[in-house]
Amino acid sequence: MRPRRLAAALGTLAAVLALTACTGMPAPAPSPTGLNSGADCGLPDGVRQTRFGSDIGADLGGIILGDGRTGVVLAHQNQSDLCQWLDYGVVLVQRGYRVLLFDFGGFGVSSGGSSTNAQQVAAAAMVLRADGATSIVLMGASMGGTAVLIAAPTVTPPPTAVVALSAPTVFSGNALDAAPKLTMPVFYGAGDGEGSFTRMAKELYDLTPATAKKLVYGPGTFHGVSLLDSGTSPLTLALTDFLTANAPALPPATPTS
CATH class of the missing domain: 1.20.5 (Single alpha-helices involved in coiled-coils or other helix-helix interfaces)
Incomplete structure (x- = not known):
């Protein structure tokens, strides 16, 4: 020089x-490995960054918590990011689950390219299984709820259970077409005063052929993740019972010598 x-x-x-x-x-x-997802959340210790989606033309950032063999993908609402699910994700980890929270393309740190929300959920499920989960639950709220319903029939092996809270019937895809294909246990939740969301939850429930399906209404106009804000609300307790019955937390695999 x-x-x-x-x-x-x-x-x-x-x-x-x-x-x-x-x-x-x-x-x-x-930045840590990945896209530094959830940097504004106040992440707890033990968070592992993950970056995925190149196979569907996306660049998605997420975090993984816990080490149980039952994994839960948590898909957020519109105009939000993975931080929205963090509190409930920690609750699930405390119960023995492994969870993956991610930012949909166009939100948080992620870019989605031409991929659909449902494709992004399916990609997240594959990441969680590769991380060590032997069974997968897809759980989403509002926009994320529609995405998990549409993704569920496309995931192989199929998810163990699906949870959709305040899911619109149409958002980046049509859940009305997916609901009749859902043969795994499905939990629908909505506020009893959410207007069209209350109605759409019932419509999707009626179209779902799964025998182990459940529809629970929360109070008033609480929407999506906020339906779970109270850990002792009837809807939250019903969801806990649903998961315990249909997708119980399995402990980490015992290392072989």
Whole structure:
């Protein structure tokens, strides 16, 4: 490097270091493996970053918590990101589940390309299974609820159970076409005062042939994830019973010597 260019580079570096010292701000650090998903959530210890979706033309960021053999994919609502599900995800981990929370393309840190929401959910299920989950639950709220319903018939092996809270019948795909194909246990939830969402939950429930299906209404206009805000609400307790009966938490596999 020529003397003048070297001097200029050293001057720039000195200026950066001086600014860092004056402001007390740390120098930029590399992001963790993945896309640094959930950076604004206040993530708990033990979070593992994951990045996936290249096979469907997407670049999706997510986090994995827990090590149980029953995995739960948590799909968020419109105009939100994975942080929305974090509190309930931690509850599931405490019960022995492994969970994957991710940002849909166009939200949080993710870009979806031409992939559909349902394709992104299916890709998340594959990641969770590759991480060690031997059975998968697909759980989504509002937009995410529609996505898990549409994704469920396309996932191989099929999900053990599906949970859709306040799911519209149509959002980035048509859940009315998917519901008749759902043969696994399905839990539908909505607020009893949610208007069209209350009606659509019943419509999807009626179209679902699964014998172990359940429809539970929460109070008032609570929507999606907020239906679970109270850990002792009838809907939250009903969901816990549903998971225990149809997709119980299985402990981590015992290492073989």
